[in-house]
Amino acid sequence: MSILQMEHLKKYYGKAPQLVKALDDVSLSVGKGEFVAIVGTSGSGKSTLLHMLGGLDRPTGGKVIVDGNDIFAMSDEQLTIFRRRSVGFIFQSYNLVPILNVLENILLPLELDGARIDQQYLDEVILALGLQEKIYSLPSNLSGGQQQRVAIARALATKPSIILADEPTGNLDSRTSQEVLILLKQLSAKFQQTLVMITHNESIAQAADRIIRIEDGRIAAGAGTGNGAARQ
Amino acid sequence: MMTPNNRKVITRLSLRSLRAAPMRNLAVICATVLTTLLITSIFTMVMSINKSMELAQMKTAGGDFHGSFKYLTREQVETLKAHPSIRESAISLQTGRLSNAVFTQSPVEVLQIDESYARHGFVNFVEGGLPAREEEVVLSTWVLDKLEIPHKLGERVPLKIDIGGQVITGDFILSGYYEADKNLAMAGLAFVSKAFTDKNLAGLDPVLSKDSGSYVNTYVLSVMFSSSVNIENKIRKVLADTGLDVDYGVNWAYTATTLADNPLSVLPYLAVVVVIMFSGYLLIYNIFYISVVRDVKFYGLLKAIGTTPRQLRRVITAQAKLLYLAALPVGLGSGYAVGRLLVPMLNSFSGETMESAYSASPWIFVFAALFSYLTVRIAASKPGRMAARIAPVEAVKYAGINAGARKLKRSKRGARLYSMAFTNILRQPKKLVLMITSLALSVVLFGIIFTLISSLDVNKYLNSYIAGDLVIRNKPNLVHVEGERPGDAYQLSEKFLPVLGSLDGVERVDNVFYKTELYPPDEAMLAALKKDDKSRTSWKWESNPILLNLYGIDAGWYDHVPQDIIEGTFDRTKFDTGNYVLVSEAIFSPEDYQTYYHPGDKITYKGLGKSYEVMAVVKSGALEAAVMQMSFAFGYNAFLPAAELTKALPAGSEPAMALSSTLQVNPDKLESVEQVLKSLTAAADELTVKSREDYRQELGRFIRVIQTLGYGLSFVIALIGILNYVNTVVTGVINRKHEFALLESVGMTRKQLKRVLVYEGLYNALCVTAVISTAGALLTYTVARSVAANIVFTNFRMNWLPFILTVPILLVIAYAVTVSSYRMLAKNTLVERLRQPE
Known part of the structure; x- marks a missing residue:
């Protein structure tokens, strides 16, 4: 059963003759619990694709259906609420809120929603990410790897059904990258979340269930599967 | 949607954002204090002048009672007095007139009064008190002077009291005396004891004396209601309720010039308050606007994570409210102090010497707080909406807020510096409009005040006081x-x-x-x-x-x-x-x-x-x-x-x-x-000599008061305008740091860059000049003309000097601000600036 569905998605910038087609009629379907890697060269439109999936940006045409909801039919307010409940984001540059400490950053989406905090789950996530010592530190006092782990914890906090990661290891060295990737994969598997990740690192892509290649705003032919067996 | 739970997190975000931007907070607090201060001082002045005027008129009217029922019998007094709407009352009994020969030209009324009447009727005893025994009497100092009796208790005073035809002659004993203020209608009153009236008036029929016009042995009941609003209706209500049909009077001190009954007189003050609110708004708005633009990535991020637009708006407005609360006490306090300082100055406007009364009405503070709250709230709401509208992708890729995609035109003349500068200032038209409005407003205000002062006609003023070169006057x-x-x-x-x-x-x-x-x-x-x-x-x-x-x-x-x-x-x-x-x-x-x-x-x-x-x-x-x-x-x-x-x-x-x-x-x-x-x-x-020159100097003092107030106000507003300008230019340069570095890296010299900035400054100044010389001049002309029409000693003459003077000043400011912001830019090396993320 597909949890994420993209139908004829288009995103154009500018006007003719300088029209830029960042995404040009892309259709895609991701199943529940799947780990999909999106790869492509710089400027291929892969980030735009991810932003559309998460409802961060609005498309020029086409639909994105998440869990049966046409997300662009929603108002800004509805979309934001939908996003904070169902989608967890992890960015290349971590994007932690600098004025909040680690715990506050992790709890932010939950608190914005006014939701009850599942302390047991939270402890589990924090422990798994090895952040228990740092929960009162400010992001500026953390290393890159630690910051990215906080971002992962934040993405997981609301128990979203989908995690979208935009080059989560892009700013990390290779050892830390490996660590972060393993954590991400383990946790999403554990909580049965769908994981869509952008990367240009082939070895990381190989860990995915499926690899999708984007070229010039279109899905390149012959999108293969990764070496990982379909989970469950 | 807003559960208490997520309200907490919004508060936390606001508080943390506040802590992260101390300079911006200081700027907002200063702006709010300034706005509150000005509004409070205006309200303090209006209320205090109103009170001074009321006081002066009450003194003329003879008391601060709201009204009175006249020519009553004792029974009528008791009936009326018992009415529940009457908060306080005083009874006076018409006893007659002094008929000593010295009072033929200046009649002195004789009354029998109670304590309440003395208290509300400005009868302030120098010594002694109301008479108790039959032969005791209270007189004012000028009556004593007239009778050539020393100001001393216990003095024997020979009086003739005409009680409506019959004259009672006798020696009275002074039981008290009070100062006769020249504004005081009470000067011509003498007070006798109840013992005296009981004995001498007993046989007189009030109805007859009323018909005869002497009014002896009739009572006046002076009353206070819960408030001075619509006194006449309250009196009529009392009469209707008691079923009596008697004469009454309303203390016109409460009706003639009080603000409530003459809302038009508040208009000029209201206009000033609106101008202040508007400048305050511009300043605070600009500060918040810039802070949102600067933190666009932060707000984008919050939105990406799941902060709804409504929550984002609240993050901004909550900050504004907290800063407002911090600024409020200072603004109110200092504003009240300033207002009080200015009251005597303003009172000196009115020709007669008016005793300054200070109002400490809670309404001053309520309204000042409300108006300044409105200013802050409105100023923060637009930036709040702007933050709410930010697309969450901004968190990931921020390239500044642009006023929509601009069509790029191929330049036929290559990259000319001046046309580049021109394009630059048009890049953010809203900011440009804001800045121009703010500066133009201060110039217009200055122009209005300048025009008014130069419209004051010395001769017109002098002619109403002196017709020749010198005048000797009996005081x-x-x-x-x-x-x-x-x-x-x-x-x-x-x-x-x-x-x-x-x-x-x-x-x-x-x-x-x-x-x-x-x-x-x-x-x-x-x-x-x-x-x-x-x-x-x-x-x-x-x-x-x-x-x-x-x-x-x-x-x-x-x-x-x-x-x-x-x-x-x-x-x-x-x-x-x-x-x-x-x-x-x-x-x-x-x-x-x-x-x-x-x-x-x-x-x-x-x-x-x-x-x-x-x-x-x-x-x-x-x-x-x-x-x-x-x-x-x-x-x-x-x-x-x-x-x-x-x-x-x-x-x-x-x-x-x-x-x-x-x-x-x-x-x-x-x-x-x-x-x-x-x-x-x-x-x-008794005699004073005054020359035309003396009066000229008096007018000079009057003009100085207007100047101090008017130029003070336009200075403050000019300051706000300039701050706004500096703010706009400096942030404009900071935001374009990267762009400038880029231009430099492709071959624009520093000198050329500086020239672009200077051109921008010049264009800004020219825009302001264009606005003030058209719409601004028109506004100045209309406003100054209508105000001048209301001031007696004016002969309207439009004065263009402030407008002409403004241009070089604007140019100097524009140049200075541009050059200093350029210096700030030039401190870092090119590579550093290129590397810096936007």
Whole structure:
């Protein structure tokens, strides 16, 4: 059963003759619990694709259906609420809120929603990410790897059904990258979340269930599967 | 949606954001303090002036009671007093008049009053208190002076009290005395004890005395209601409830000029408040706007994570509210202090010396707090909406907020520096408009004040006080409303008049003579009075003479007559025959002038023993420099040739006193004549010598007050405008740091960059100039013109100087700000700037 569905998605910038087609009629379907890697060269439109999936940006045409909801039919307010409940984001540059400490950053989406905090789950996530010592530190006092782990914890906090990661290891060295990737994969598997990740690192892509290649705003032919067996 | 739980997180986000931007907070707090300060001080001034005016009028009216019921019997007093709407009341009993010979020209009423009446009627005892025993009496200091009795308790005072036909003569003992304020109607009152009235008035029927017009043994019940709003209706309600039909009066101090009843008089102040709010708004808005633009990534991120637009708006407005709360006490406190400091200054505007009363009404603070809250709230709401609209992708890729995609045009002339600069300033049209508005506003305000001050007409002012080069005057307070003048009223007449004309250098002397005339209303007057004075329907005008001012004027004054004529024509030769009179309109209420007579009517003045034909009717303020700044209720001014007042008068009539002498002096001898006059009059306290120059200086003081206030205000608003400008330019440069580095890396020299910035500054200044020289000038012209029309001593003249002066100042500011922001930019190396993330 597909949890994420993209139908004829288009995103154009500018006007003719300088029209830029960042995404040009892309259709895609991701199943529940799947780990999909999106790869492509710089400027291929892969980030735009991810932003559309998460409802961060609005498309020029086409639909994105998440869990049966046409997300662009929603108002800004509805979309934001939908996003904070169902989608967890992890960015290349971590994007932690600098004025909040680690715990506050992790709890932010939950608190914005006014939701009850599942302390047991939270402890589990924090422990798994090895952040228990740092929960009162400010992001500026953390290393890159630690910051990215906080971002992962934040993405997981609301128990979203989908995690979208935009080059989560892009700013990390290779050892830390490996660590972060393993954590991400383990946790999403554990909580049965769908994981869509952008990367240009082939070895990381190989860990995915499926690899999708984007070229010039279109899905390149012959999108293969990764070496990982379909989970469950 | 907003559960208490997520409210907490929004508060936390706001608090943390606050902590992260101390400089911005300081700026917002300063702006809020400034706005609150200005608004509070305006409100303090308005309320205090209102209170000062009320006080002055209450003193004239004789008390601060809201109203009174008149000519009552004892039973009626008790019935009315018991009405639940009456908060406080005082009872006074009409006892009669002093009929000692010295009081024939200036009647003194005798009353029996209670403590409450004394307290509310401004009877402030110097010594002693209300009389208790039959022979005790309370008098004012001027009555004592008149009777030549020392100000001492226990003095024996021989009085004759006319209790409506019957005269009681006896020695009374002074049980207390009070200061007679010149504004105080109470000066002409004497108070006796209840023992006295019980004994002497017992047999008098109030109904009869009311009919006879003496009103002896009738009561007046003065009352206070819960508030001074709509007093007349409250009185009518009391009458309706009690079923009584008696005369009543409303204290006009509460109705004539109070703000509540005259909302138009608040308009200028309201306009100033609006201008202040608008400048405050511009400043605070700009600061928040810039902070949102700077933190666009932060807000984008919050939104990506799941902060809804509504929550984002709250993050901004909550910060604004917290900063407002921090600024409020300081603003209110300092504003109140400033307002109080300015009140005496403003009170000095009104010609008469007005006692400054300070209002500490909670409404001042409530309204100031409310208005400044509105300013802050409105200023923060737009940036809040802007933050809410930020697309969450901004968190990932931020390239500044642009006013939409701009169509790129291929330049035919290559990259010219000036056209580049021009494109640059148009990049953010909203900011440009804001900045121009803010600067233009201060220039317009300055222009209005400057134009007003230069429109003040010195001669117009001087002519209302002095008609020649020098004037000798009997002090105005020598002529009293109901009292007798202390000192020698004839100082000027006897000793000086003969001398003045013979002084070396004096070319001409024009005197003004004065006497009062107690005039029993004639048919013409009665018709007007009875029609108008509704609240005193049963007042016996026939037996209550009205005081008139009679003026005798020398020929020098004739030139000033025609300009004030309402009806008829002035003929000098006919007037000189002494058979004609000029009459002024009578003041019925502060805005209501009526005339009793028309040209051709005949009036007989007993004091002059002659009858005159009305030649013309003049305005109430006619011959302003000749008359006293005072008139009696329902009385008018009558002008006759000086010879008529100084000729032999019928026996028993007080001779006219010389009020003033106006001298025309040879300019070369002016100084010596002034010296001589000053030494001549030095010995006589009653006389003052004033030159045209003295009045010119008085006007100078008046102008300085306007200047201090007006220029102060426009300075503050100019400061706000400049701050806004600096803010806009500096952030504009900071935001384009990367862009500039880029330009430099592709070959633009620093010198060229600087020139681009300087061009931008020049264009900004030119835009402001364009706005102020068109719309600004029009606004200045309209506003200044309408304000000038309301100030007496102005002759509207548009003054372009401030506009012309503004241009170089604007250019200098634009240049200075640009160059200093460029310096800031030039500190880092090119590579550093290229590397820096935007």
